[in-house]
Structure formats: structure tokens, C-alpha cells
Amino acid sequence: MNRAALFDVDGTLVDTNHLHVTSWWEALRQAGHDVPMHAIHRALGLPGEDLLSHLLGEERDTGGDGALSAAHATLYATYFERLPRLRSADELLRTLSRRGWRVVLVTSAGGGELDALRRAIGADDALTATASADDVERGKPAPDPVRHALELADASAHGSVFVGDSVWDMKAATRAGVRPVGVLSGGIPRHDLEAAGAGPVYRDPADLLEHLDASPFGVAG
Known part of the structure; x- marks a missing residue:
């Protein structure tokens, strides 16, 4: 084989990784979530939905997950040409x-x-x-x-x-x-x-x- x-x-x-941390932190901040950067760092590598569950809890209202992921994607995209x-x-x-x-x-x-x-x-x-x-x-x-x-x-x-x-x-x-x-x-x-x-x-x-x-x-x- x-x-x-x-x-x-x-x-x-x-x-x-630290670009992702910054982008997730800002997206979460804009949505009213106070999440420390070290916690975001340790969650990196999980798919977006799982990352949010890990950071915000399984019992949260997931209605805003799409907007959070979209905000992260928009913020992170500003780095695309200089990764x-x-x-x-x-x-x-x-x-x-x-x-x-x-x-x-x-x-x-x-x-x-x-x-x-x-x-x-x-x-x-x-x-x-x-x-x-x-x-x-x-x-x-x-x-x-x-x-x-x-x-x-x-x-x-x-x-x-x-x-x-x-x-x-x-x-x-x-x-x-x-x-x-x-x-x-x-x-x-x-x-x-x-x-x-x-x-x-x-x-x-x-x-x-x-x-x-x-x-x-x-x-x-």
C-alpha cells in the first residue's frame, strides 16, 4: 500500500494561528462575547461550530453561529495576501x-x-x-x-x-x-x-x- x-x-x-485568534476574538467581541485569547488559541483546530461550542458552551443559542463564523471569515480574509x-x-x-x-x-x-x-x-x-x-x-x-x-x-x-x-x-x-x-x-x-x-x-x-x-x-x- x-x-x-x-x-x-x-x-x-x-x-x-495568531491571526485566527485575533479574528475570532474580534468577531466574538462584536457579538458581545468576552472570550480571552488564550482560550481561543487552545480551541483552534476544531471546526467552526465545535469551536464556538467549546468557547461558548453547548447550551447556548446557536442562532448567531452563522454570523459569528461569517465575521471571522471576513476579518481573516484581510490577511490572505500576506499569510x-x-x-x-x-x-x-x-x-x-x-x-x-x-x-x-x-x-x-x-x-x-x-x-x-x-x-x-x-x-x-x-x-x-x-x-x-x-x-x-x-x-x-x-x-x-x-x-x-x-x-x-x-x-x-x-x-x-x-x-x-x-x-x-x-x-x-x-x-x-x-x-x-x-x-x-x-x-x-x-x-x-x-x-x-x-x-x-x-x-x-x-x-x-x-x-x-x-x-x-x-x-x-
């Missing part, structure tokens, strides 16, 4: 592709946001596919997005690797039977990633690339 190299995007390949790629993210994807891995992005982004993220990464030539949360019923931490990515890559869970920056990434990968690898570039502490199932944890894509042969990509390969 093929081997898949699965990658979360925000905070893993593109340095966007910063994390160091060596493009080189990491191309190196894995050259080594025979099927590289798949696993993200909740879609439409213009996904286009902007792919432009920021600048390695479309290394990609086999992109798996969006819109394509599955449940987003991370459910295993559905990871399993969908494996299907797109025609790859088995055994021998495949998922790289992400959030506890939701680690839980989704573990539940799908894929080896989870953490990166600290999203701002989540090493201990939290390891507690959620991460095996090795690297500083950022450049650190993973530098130690690629000793990583699960080298061991599995």
Missing part, C-alpha cells in the same frame, strides 16, 4: 514527495482561504490531494478527516504519518490509526501534544526536515 504524509495546515505549515509560510514547509513537502510519500493536506479551510494557504505554502507540485473538513460529517478530533485523507491518497493507516500542531490533530490521527507527529509552531505546549498522543515533537517544519531520517518518516521509509 501507499504511504501517506498527512499535514494539518494552520500552525503546522503556515504561521496563521506567512513557516520555515522550510515547502521544502519538507517536496522532499517527502520525492521520497515516494503521498502528501495530503488535512484542513478545515476551503474556498478562497484554502487557495490563500496553498499559495503561502508554495508547494502544490508536491501535493497528491487536499482533504477538507467540508468533505466529512465530523471534523477533528474525530478521525473522519484523517481517514478521508487516506482514501484520497489510496494509502493505509499503517505506515502513514500525520503532522499537526494541536491536540485535536493528535487525537484525530491516533483514532484513525495513523502515527501522530507534533510541531510546536502553533503555540501549543509539548506536554499537551504528547498527552494527546504525539510521538516525537519538533519545533517547526524546518526542524522536522533537519531530522527527517530519524523521524517516523525515516523509520517508516
Whole structure:
């Protein structure tokens, strides 16, 4: 079977987590919700509806969720033309592709946001596919997005690797039977990633690339 190299995007390949925090904070503030930024940061990686449930509670009136998500999307879109790629993210994807891995992005982004993220990464030539949360019923931490990515890559869970920056990434990968690898570039502490199932944890894509042969990509390969 093929081997898949699965990658979360925000905070893993593109340095966007704090832009999302600011955009969600402002959208929530405009709607009258006082939510601290550190709480928003820890909720990143969840699909929008789940993120709002996590921050505002399951029992809230969900009638305003659409407007909140739309406000976040509008605010975040102002950054589209200057999203910063994390160091060596493009080189990491191309190196894995050259080594025979099927590289798949696993993200909740879609439409213009996904286009902007792919432009920021600048390695479309290394990609086999992109798996969006819109394509599955449940987003991370459910295993559905990871399993969908494996299907797109025609790859088995055994021998495949998922790289992400959030506890939701680690839980989704573990539940799908894929080896989870953490990166600290999203701002989540090493201990939290390891507690959620991460095996090795690297500083950022450049650190993973530098130690690629000793990583699960080298061991599995």
C-alpha cells in the first residue's frame, strides 16, 4: 500500500494561528462575547461550530453561529495576501514527495482561504490531494478527516504519518490509526501534544526536515 504524509495546515505549515485568534476574538467581541485569547488559541483546530461550542458552551443559542463564523471569515480574509509560510514547509513537502510519500493536506479551510494557504505554502507540485473538513460529517478530533485523507491518497493507516500542531490533530490521527507527529509552531505546549498522543515533537517544519531520517518518516521509509 501507499504511504501517506498527512499535514494539518494552520500552525503546522503556515504561521496563521495568531491571526485566527485575533479574528475570532474580534468577531466574538462584536457579538458581545468576552472570550480571552488564550482560550481561543487552545480551541483552534476544531471546526467552526465545535469551536464556538467549546468557547461558548453547548447550551447556548446557536442562532448567531452563522454570523459569528461569517465575521471571522471576513476579518481573516484581510490577511490572505500576506499569510506567512513557516520555515522550510515547502521544502519538507517536496522532499517527502520525492521520497515516494503521498502528501495530503488535512484542513478545515476551503474556498478562497484554502487557495490563500496553498499559495503561502508554495508547494502544490508536491501535493497528491487536499482533504477538507467540508468533505466529512465530523471534523477533528474525530478521525473522519484523517481517514478521508487516506482514501484520497489510496494509502493505509499503517505506515502513514500525520503532522499537526494541536491536540485535536493528535487525537484525530491516533483514532484513525495513523502515527501522530507534533510541531510546536502553533503555540501549543509539548506536554499537551504528547498527552494527546504525539510521538516525537519538533519545533517547526524546518526542524522536522533537519531530522527527517530519524523521524517516523525515516523509520517508516
